[in-house]
Amino acid sequence: MITVPKRVYFVVWLLLLVLLVATWGMAKLNLHPFNAILAMTIAVLKMLLIMLYFMHLRYSSRLTWIFAGAGFLWLAILILISLNDYLTRGPGGGG
Numbered sequence: 001m002i003t004v005p006k007r008v009y010f011v012v013w014l015l016l017l018v019l020l021v022a023t024w025g026m027a028k029l030n031l032h033p034f035n036a037i038l039a040m041t042i043a044v045l046k047m048l049l050i051m052l053y054f055m056h057l058r059y060s061s062r063l064t065w066i067f068a069g070a071g072f073l074w075l076a077i078l079i080l081i082s083l084n085d086y087l088t089r090g091p092g093g094g095g
Contacts, residue, residue, distance in 0.1 A: 002059045009053065019042050019045055019046050022042055026039060
């Protein structure tokens with residue numbers, strides 16, 4: 001078991017706070033189509049920091065990485081199936 005120094009957690013926490021302020025500041029800007037792209041980029045960065053450090057994925061075995069990746073692959077499949085249903089509906093969206 002690897003012991004992670006408290007300083008690492010503190011730095012990651014500060015980075016998460018910086019990204020939180022960046023999310024808030026980005027919401028105040030009107031970047032039109034880039035708002036969603038920037039918001040998703042910041043959200044993915046925050047997700048990666050949390051997974052790598054607070055969920056200890058960075059120091060885990062490759063098998064743990066595979067299972068974490070499989071979870072996100074399954075999430076992507078579910079999102080794509082949902083988008084396929086939503087985007088192929090006619091005007092009015094009813095069934």
